Amino acid sequence: MPHHPHPRPAQRAPWRRVRPQSPSRRLTAALGGACATALLTVGLLQGCAQRAAAHGASARRAPAAARRDEGSRIVRIALAVGAASPRIAATGEWRLSDASGRAVLARATDGAAWTFERQGAMLRAVGPDGNASVWREGPLVARAVGLGAALSVGGKRYRGELRVYAADGGGVTVVNALPIEEYLRGVVPLELNAFAPADAAALEAQSVAARSYTYSRLAEYLPRAQAEARARQPYDMRATVADQVYGGMDAERPASDRAIRATEGLVLRYGGSVVSAPYYSACGGATAASVEAFGPSQEPYLRSVSDRIPGTDRHYCDAAPRHRWTREWDADGLQVVLERYLRRYASGEAARAAGAPVGVVRALQVQGHSESGRVAALAVSTDGGRYVVRSNDIRYVLRSVGGEILPSTYFSVDAAVDGDGRVSRLTLRGSGNGHGVGMCQWGAIGRARAGQDFRTILRTYYPGTSVEPAE
Known part of the structure; x- marks a missing residue:
């Protein structure tokens, strides 16, 4: 049996997603005694007398993103952004250098993990035995050495090289740079x-x-x-x-x-x-057409298309686990969800009343449908006023109590109201999974x-x- 395709748990962006300062001197580090036989060797090949730079300066002269490598352009993928102390290891020998690759700052031959630290705009790597590279302005570049060796971050192995930067907002950013095809x-x-x-x-x-x-x-x-x-x-x-x-x-x-x-x-x-x-x-x-989910303009190649199998009442995606789905909230659960998310995504005068509670929910009404049949706007009436949520934002308001977003905006609404005029139960019955x-x-x-x-x-x-x- 084939595996199911990965469900889209959130709105996808597929839509819509330095060379260091010259040192004032050179140092050559010689490790003797017990260190000479250790598997980790730190090469201190350049001094750290450098001018301190503002946050983010390490990205000014980052290695080119679109350089060709083995017939494919290079793409840069952020694995960690603003991390406190990320660790890099390898399945074999690896080395750490400056952006040019000419100054080798550290070598490791047993794949042990090194921790990257930041001080202002400066970075260094610290080995498991306390050996550390000199402080340098980023990026620092880690490369695996030898056939079959691969770098790893967070227990995952990666092809290409890892570039380490001082993040603009603080912390350390780790980027995997590799050919697009890889x-x-x-x-x-x-x-x-x-x-x-x-x-x-x-x-x-x-x-x-x-x-x-x-x-x-x-x-x-x-x-x-x-x-x-x-x-x-x-x-x-x-x-x-x-x-x-x-x-x-x-x-x-x-x-x-x-x-x-x-x-x-x-x-x-x-x-x-x-x-x-x-x-x-x-x-x-x-x-869905692009304007239905993302607006305000329509991309001509992203029009609404029927997925019906010709001559039948079935669809090509009928085998999807969420081809049909149901979501329900009781009065308390609905209140919790709307208090958390409604103001963040809704429009209308009530939504602008910052700090005020949403109020008891009295009604939920579909205000219109898009070309593909999805809900284009949903009105929520409460004691606090009337809120309107549109298109794909509806998925982020009508979450489960646990925070899972709504599978799609392709749904019907059944709102039960008690004797006090309060929505006592909300049931949505829908189709599909994702922005559409x-x-x-x-x-x-x-x-x-x-x-x-x-x-x-x-x-x-x-x-x-x-x-x-x-x-």
């Missing part, structure tokens, strides 16, 4: 973990969509203002649902590797430009099993686009 090996199986032979075309479609999103996040593919902002930060994307879920080497699977190789270098273009290709778990019967814009992952699986190839799948969910080389 990065995708740790993304595709987590975003769509369906590995049966019949699902191959779905994995290939996912590979192209994920590659397109990745290229669209590189500075040279962004509008000028966004590109300038991107150039000031040391990473292109995060390794979470804020962009694309990325698990490094431990996430890689043979089936997804084959799909990535089969589509190597291919992206989606519309009007000649690489598109940011959103995707999600299940559409519930029809995809772009590729329905379960629909892609259904289409692959029906014999469609990856190009047909992509043309369906991104109408008007073409599959072309990225370069």
Whole structure:
């Protein structure tokens, strides 16, 4: 049996996501006695007489994001942002250097974890026996040495190199820089973990969509203002649902590797430009136009598309675990959820009354539906006033008491009212899982099993686009 595709637990951003100062002197460190036989060797090759810099200065001359490496552009993925004391280890020998790679600051031959510390804009690495590299302005760059060796952070192994920066807001940021095709090996199986032979075309479609999103996040593919902002930060994307879920080497699977190789270098273009290709778990019967979920403008290649199987009353995504779902709240649970989230996402005069309680809930009414049939606006009437929540924000207001967001905005409302005029129970019955814009992952699986190839799948969910080389 194939595995289920990874559900989208939050609104995805796939929509829509220094060279150090010259030292005043050189030092050569010689380790003798017991240290000479230790497996960890710290090379203190440059002094630390450097001018202190303002926070964030380490990112000024960060290694280029789009440099070519082994035929693929480099992408920078934030694994930790503003962490207190991140640790880097390896499966074999590794070394730490400055950004240029010429000044080796530390070497480790047994894979032991080193802790990275910050002092102002300066960074250093401390080994398990207390040996430490000199304080240097970042980035510091860790590279595995030798065949089969890999770096690790938080117990996960990563290809490429790890760059360590002093984060603008405090703490330390760790970035994995690696070729895009290698990065995708740790993304595709987590975003769509369906590995049966019949699902191959779905994995290939996912590979192209994920590659397109990745290229669209590189500075040279962004509008000028966004590109300038991107150039000031040391990473292109995060390794979470804020962009694309990325698990490094431990996430890689043979089936997804084959799909990535089969589509190597291919992206989606519309009007000649690489598109940011959103995707999600299940559409519930029809995809949403981009304006329905994200507004205010409509992308021409993100129109609402029916997922119905021709000649039937079934849909390609019917096998999805959340093709149909029900959510319920009693009066107390609904009150808790609305007090937590309603003001944050709602509009209207009541929402602007900061600090006042929401009040007893009297009614919830659908104010309109979008082109695809999703709820476009939901009015919540309470003793405190009337609130209106729109489009995808509805999912973030009507959470479970435990904080899980609503699967989709494709639902009907059943609100029971008691004798005091209070909503005593709210029941939503819905379809689908995710924001609904772009590729329905379960629909892609259904289409692959029906014999469609990856190009047909992509043309369906991104109408008007073409599959072309990225370069």
